Amino acid sequence: MKYCKMRSLKLLLCIVCAMLIVSQEYCAYGKVYIDIDSPTFHKFPIAITDFKKTSGDSSHGDLSSWFSDTLGKYLEITGFFNVISKKAFLEDSKQTGVSAGSIRFADWTVIGAEYLVKGTFQDRGRELITDFYLFDVVKGAVITAKRYTGKMEDKNAMVRKFANEILYALTGDEGVFNTKIAFALKKGRGSDIYTINFDGTDLARITKHQAITLSPRWSPDGKYISFTSYKDGKPDLYIKAVNAATAVKMANFEGINLAGSWSRDGKRLLLTLSKDGSENLYMMDVTNRNITRLTNSYAIDISPSWSPDNQKIAFVSNRSGSPQIYIMDADGSNIRRLTYEGNYNTSPSWSPKGNRIAYEGLANGRFHIFSIDEDGRNVVKHTADSMDHETPSWSPDGRYLVFSSRGHGKSRISVINANGSNLRILYENINGCMSTSWSPRLK
Amino acid sequence: MKKSIALIGVIGLILCFSIMMTTGCAKKSVVKEQPVTGEQKAAVAETTKEVVKESPKAEVARVEEESVREKAASAEMLRDINFDFDKFNLKPEAREILKQHADYLAKNADKNVTIEGHCDERGTSEYNLALGERRAKEALKYLKELGISAKRMKTVSYGKEKPLDPGQNEEAWAKNRRDHFVVTP
Structure with missing residues (x-):
């Protein structure tokens, strides 16, 4: 009871604080973006000024605002930043430099900014040199500064790198700007594996099997993708190096050959095979293709x-009569049921942070994305609309979930922050996209 | 007429050339990129096939071939059997249909059958793959009980990936939860 009181008091305090912040900023500056749907989450108020050109020709249009806008866009899609509108800026940027000594930090605190990014660039034809600075406005000091040297076409990568630096400096964990999401995209009678960047750009085709192809899973180094394809008329297991021309067939037993997740060291792959009559779980050593059987049931x-430490495995079983999520030890022992709500829970994905398992469950006639603690407590429903949502997969930092959605004649790949905010559509079409899998951080 | 023959010739040449090119490249990249040893030959063979399938003509041919095959199958009068949501047990009406199929297979001893298990679009691809397999195997088991040799029967699950009716309603879903029978010589 006491605990409850304390909790509700804390909650009240949080709400009051959030309201104060919201109202204060709204009163003073109408242009500040605030997500009032997540009042308990503290978003970093950040200002990004146009970058200064220190030397070079002017053949590449207005890069000054391109840098600030692009960085702002990346920070905004994380759901963790309030990027303050340039219209609210008081500083005359033409009169100010990029060193801490030349900045009037009071100009920034007064508009509600806690962090400030400034930068310069040298445009030398194809070569590009950029300097990025992140300031703590309250302390009036540089937090981090980076110089990137490269080609003009690397400018997006430079911005992503510094966005990662900002997240690392402020949260202690790098961002996921250099990650991709793999999924299966239907076309005609078949489907192929595609990848798309975290920001929704650069859709790329990985397989060209012109047959049903599904269930992509990334290797931990991001260099390989395992998947199942009907290229030879039945569901066989393949592994393909992302930038190679061909895939290698890894298993073609009678029945189903389907991959689960890869081990941390990239040497073992969990499998579902039905070669002995019923669908059971196995582990394959990828280097020599030796197979070890893990479960032995008629269901x-x-x-x-796999759990991130590879000590446990979450999986789906209908041994109780309906599909439910189960957990077992890595050797197949100590099987226990995890989900009890609803009669259709599938597609478990273990958070890289270790404590939560996301899955897809049927609730009131619709499929939604849920997550649950490893001990079965704290079931959270992450989706709310009237589409069917499937195959959740965690980002490498455990802060986001990607999943596919279907309904109203549309099909989507969407990302949501694990706290339920900031739903973002990465890709949409009418043909069907499914089986999402989030890559590790890519080099 | 002459023109079109020449065109086909040119396309053929390009196709052959591109196969040679890709195969050559693939060999290199397979050696460099492969996660495991062995199967290089198979992998190269795969590329060749892939390239052939890549051409729109081959795709059209393939789709046509499939539809011809399906028409032939339907002409053999082996009707689909249907299932309830998330179930693979044979309903009484399914057993009646399977008895007719057993009669047909008994009379046509030279014919074999592939039993395809299918699901509706609801739920995950993976679980539906297993469910489809159970549906196909359940029919095979019953046909075997009715005296059809297991050697003449094959099962393959397509899960929810090949719906008969693309609709998103119970009527379409009920049609899609099925075993489909493809008769082969």
Whole structure:
């Protein structure tokens, strides 16, 4: 009871604080973007000034605002930043430099900024040199500064790198700007594996099998993708190096050959095989293709997902009569049921942070994305609209979930912050996209 | 007429050339990129096939071939059997249909059958793959009980990936939860 009181008091305090912040900023500056749907989350108020050109020709248009706008866009899609509108800026940027000594930090605190990014660039034809600075406005000091040297076409990568630096400096964990999401995209009678960047750009085709192809899973180094394809008329397991021309067939037993997640060291792959009659879980040594059987049941056991320490495995089984999520030890022992709500829970994905398992569950006639603690507590529903949502996959920092959605004649790949805010559509079409899998951080 | 023959010739040449090119490249990249040893030959062979399938003509041919095959199958009068949501047990009406199929297969001893298990679009691809397999195997088991040799029957699950009716309603879903029978010589 006491605990409850304390909690509600804390909650009240949080709400009051959030309201104060919101109202204060709204009163003073109408242009500040605030997500009032997540009042408990503290977003970093950040200002980004146009970058200064220190030397070079002017053949590349207005890069000054391109840098600030692009960085602002990247920070905004994280859901963790309030990027303050340039219209609210008081500083005359033409009169100010990029060193801490030349900045009037009072001009920034007064508009509500806690952090400030400034930068310069040298445009030398194809070569580009950029300097990025992140300031703590309250302390009036540089937090981090980086110089990047490269080609003009590297400018996006430079901005992403510094966005990662900002997240690392402010949260202690790098961002996921250099990650991709793999998924299966239907076309005609078949489907192929595609990848798309975290920001929704650069859709790229990985397989050209012109057959049903599904369930992509990234290797931990991001260099390989395993998947199942009907290229030879039945569901066989393949591994493909992302930038190679061909895939290698890894398993073609009778029945289903389906991959689950990869081990941390990239040497083992969890599998579902039905070669002995019923669908059971196995582990394959990728280097020599030796197979170890993990479960032994007459029921359907499928979709295995390793815990980040590889000590446990979450999977789907219908051994109780309906598909539910189960957990077992890595050797197949100590099987226990995890989900009890609803009669259709599938597609477990274990958070890289370790404590939560996301899955897809049927609730009131619709499929939604849920997550649950490893001990079965704290079931959270992450989706709310009237589409069907499937195959959740965690980002490498455990802060986001990607999933596919279907309904109203549309099909989507969407990302949501694990706290339920900031739903973002990465890709949409009418043909069908499914089986999402989030890559590790890519080099 | 002459023109079109020449055109086909040119396309053919380009196709052959591109196969040679890709195969050559693939060999290199397979050696460099492969996660495991072995199967290089198979992988190269795969590329060749892939390239052939890549051409729109081959795709059209393939789709046509499939539709011809499906028409032939339907002409054999082996009707689909249907299932309830998330179930693979044979309903009484399904058993009646399977008895007719057993009669047909008994009379046509030279014919074999592939039993395809299918699901509706709801739920995950992976779980539906298993469910489809169970549906196909359940029919195979029953046909075997009715005296059809297991050697003449094959199962393959397509999960929810090949719906008969693309609709998003119970009527379409009910049609899609099915075993489809493809008769082969």
